Amino acid sequence: MLKKFLLFIAASLMAAGFAFAQVxxxxxxxxxxxxxxxxxxxxxxxxxxxxxxxxSFKDWADLENRVKGIKEKSAIKLSANGLTVNGKSKQGAAPQAAKGGKAAQADEKQEPARK
Structure with a gap:
């Protein structure tokens, strides 16, 4: 039972690593x-x-101009999901791990700064 559990944990960690890989x-x-x-x-x-x-695509603007269906807003989402052009993310794209997680929600609920 313990071996199966450890195997599951190892497989999950490997899958999580692939999910955040840059392409x-x-x-x-x-x-x-x-x-x-x-x-x-x-x-x-x-x-x-x-x-x-x-x-090859020179930059994000080149990709947006040449590929139907990719414009500014979708390019930002794709970049946040791990797509890069020449190894560079789209400016304005937040990293995937920082979006919508429990930690981000907890930060929003913190009390306001004191004066």
Whole structure:
């Protein structure tokens, strides 16, 4: 029983590590792109086709201009979910772990600063 429990914990930790991995849009294959929350098979196909047709994406603005369905707001969400362009996150994207967790909610409930 203990061995199964420890195996479950080890597998969970490994899966959590993969969930927060960064994926560069210029290096990723379709499976890696599909692993990003907010990118489905259709969008990953559009990204790969555009990358093949026009070469690597220079920056986030280039990605937004060339790929249908990726604009400022969705780019920020994709970046927060681990997508990068040339290893860089989109400016204005909060890290995934900091969004909506219990710690973030607890910070909001702290008493106001004293004067």
């Amino acid at each position: 560069d849009v210029n290096k990723a294959d379709q499976a890696a792109l599909d692993g990003i929350r907010g990118i489905g098979p259709a969008m990953s196909k559009r990204i790969l086709e555009e990358r093949q047709k026009g070469g």
